[in-house]
Amino acid sequence: MSVAPAGPAREGWGSKTGFIMAAVGSAVGLGNMWRFSYVAAEGGGAAFVILYLIFVAFVGLPLLTSELVVGRMAQVSPVKALEKLAGPRWKPVGVLFAFCGLGILSYYSVIAGWTMRYAVDALRGVLPADAASASDYFGAVGVGTPSIITHLIFMAITITVVTGGIKKGLERTAIILMPMLFVILIGLAVWATTLSGGGAGYAYYLRPQLSELFNPTIITAAAGQAFFSLSLGMGALMTYASYLKGKDSLPKQAVTIAIADFSVAFIAGLFIFPVIFHFGLADTIGLGGQISDNTVGTLFITIPPALLSLAIGKWIVAAFFIMLFFAALTSAISLLEVVVSAVIDTWGWTRIKASVVFGLMIAALGLASAVNLNFLGAMDKLVGTMLLMLGGLLTSILVGYKIRDEAEAEIAEGMTSPGMRSAWIGLMRYVIPPVLLVVMIFSFPGLITAVKALFG
Numbered sequence: 001m002s003v004a005p006a007g008p009a010r011e012g013w014g015s016k017t018g019f020i021m022a023a024v025g026s027a028v029g030l031g032n033m034w035r036f037s038y039v040a041a042e043g044g045g046a047a048f049v050i051l052y053l054i055f056v057a058f059v060g061l062p063l064l065t066s067e068l069v070v071g072r073m074a075q076v077s078p079v080k081a082l083e084k085l086a087g088p089r090w091k092p093v094g095v096l097f098a099f100c101g102l103g104i105l106s107y108y109s110v111i112a113g114w115t116m117r118y119a120v121d122a123l124r125g126v127l128p129a130d131a132a133s134a135s136d137y138f139g140a141v142g143v144g145t146p147s148i149i150t151h152l153i154f155m156a157i158t159i160t161v162v163t164g165g166i167k168k169g170l171e172r173t174a175i176i177l178m179p180m181l182f183v184i185l186i187g188l189a190v191w192a193t194t195l196s197g198g199g200a201g202y203a204y205y206l207r208p209q210l211s212e213l214f215n216p217t218i219i220t221a222a223a224g225q226a227f228f229s230l231s232l233g234m235g236a237l238m239t240y241a242s243y244l245k246g247k248d249s250l251p252k253q254a255v256t257i258a259i260a261d262f263s264v265a266f267i268a269g270l271f272i273f274p275v276i277f278h279f280g281l282a283d284t285i286g287l288g289g290q291i292s293d294n295t296v297g298t299l300f301i302t303i304p305p306a307l308l309s310l311a312i313g314k315w316i317v318a319a320f321f322i323m324l325f326f327a328a329l330t331s332a333i334s335l336l337e338v339v340v341s342a343v344i345d346t347w348g349w350t351r352i353k354a355s356v357v358f359g360l361m362i363a364a365l366g367l368a369s370a371v372n373l374n375f376l377g378a379m380d381k382l383v384g385t386m387l388l389m390l391g392g393l394l395t396s397i398l399v400g401y402k403i404r405d406e407a408e409a410e411i412a413e414g415m416t417s418p419g420m421r422s423a424w425i426g427l428m429r430y431v432i433p434p435v436l437l438v439v440m441i442f443s444f445p446g447l448i449t450a451v452k453a454l455f456g
């Protein structure tokens with residue numbers, strides 16, 4: 001089943017590689033570099049990595065495939081797509097997706113702004129090299145006016161890219177930045193092998209403490225991380241797939257995206273863990289403890305001063321934050337695109353008007369996160385964790401129950417084995433909804449803590 005495109009000439013990707021790069025760009029973000037290694041550090045290292053892989057394989061990958069299927073089938077933005085494929089009662093789900101994009105980008109952009117600031121300051125040689133001043137420094141540039149300024153600059157860049165459209169904006173940006181990101185990342189991981197004492201870091205990261213596999217906090221953290229990292233639950237990849245024209249295999253593309261996303265997170269760990277152990281930061285970061293509720297800022301505070309004690313440190317820190325900035329930008333444009341494509345398809349606005357008006361709204365909402373890190377943390381828990389899970393739950397019900405036959409038909413060329421197709425539908429029907437429900441329940445205390453921190 002196919003729905004007529006919104007306009008006579010809806011945009012499309014220039015090439016298959018362009019689509020893959022853009023989708024990998026969406027998935028690979030601050031989550032991979034900074035959230036992944038930090039949460040992995042607290043969550044028992046290798047045990048967390050294993051749990052994360054299990055969630056990626058059995059929850060993330062099937063859902064990612066579903067998003068691609070729905071998006072390509074509909075050829076319109078999620079708000080319209082869900083209404084047309086499943087009826088008017090599903091329209092609010094598409095609206096929820098757009099709100100998630102708006103909410104996540106508002107605080108994501110604040111963190112992305114810090115990465116720009118730290119990259120520039122590393123090159124200027126003004127980042128402090130001792131731990132105490134590093135914490136003060138973050139307090140000075142991470143909150144308030146400096147944070148507002150870098151947030152607004154980052155939003156301006158994001159809006160500019162999205163006004164350029166699919167081929168000239170999103171695709172071109174991803175094709176330029178993603179290879180550079182890979183090169184920097186591999187360079188950093190290779191450099192980290194030269195650090196003495198890094199062996200303990202690799203061991204912690206790669207040798208699982210099996211007891212942690214059954215720790216509910218860590219299971220929940222791994223599920224949340226898998227979700228956030230793959231950009232699931234808010235129609236981001238659904239939106240990207242709606243610009244696909246051909247009939248290429250969607251499962252193959254889903255696997256490519258998931259592998260690329262995991263690899264980046266994993267290699268980032270191969271840089272971070274030796275650094276943590278070489279500089280004796282394990283206690284500062286609190287390895288193997290409980291996942292703390294305020295992860296925001298930690299890597300900005302602990303990693304740079306340690307590295308700056310080395311002669312080449314300035315360059316390593318700069319490369320690290322430039323890489324984070326590239327990762328953040330290619331994700332931010334996908335968050336804004338979800339909103340922009342919805343506005344274009346439902347209200348018929350021009351791309352430029354939609355990007356600028358909604359980009360500015362998001363920038364305004366982000367001011368709250370830039371002046372109050374507790375607000376940022378609460379948004380991450382409410383929108384970046386809970387609402388994404390809800391979105392994923394609804395997506396699995398949509399594909400597993402509501403439009404099951406159409407979805408199976410759409411995926412058929414790419415998944416020729418009927419057994420595989422039944423397994424995929426089975427996961428959407430019987431496995432993913434209960435798993436997500438349980439994970440949402442376990443994530444609830446974290447949300448409450450974050451909201452209390454905001455008002456307390």
Ligand code: TRP
Nearest residue numbers: 027029030031032229231236331
């Ligand atoms: N996946 C990105 C990261 O790991 C963040 C992101 C981009 C995202 N687009 C998204 C998260 C859509 C959820 C939904 O940093």
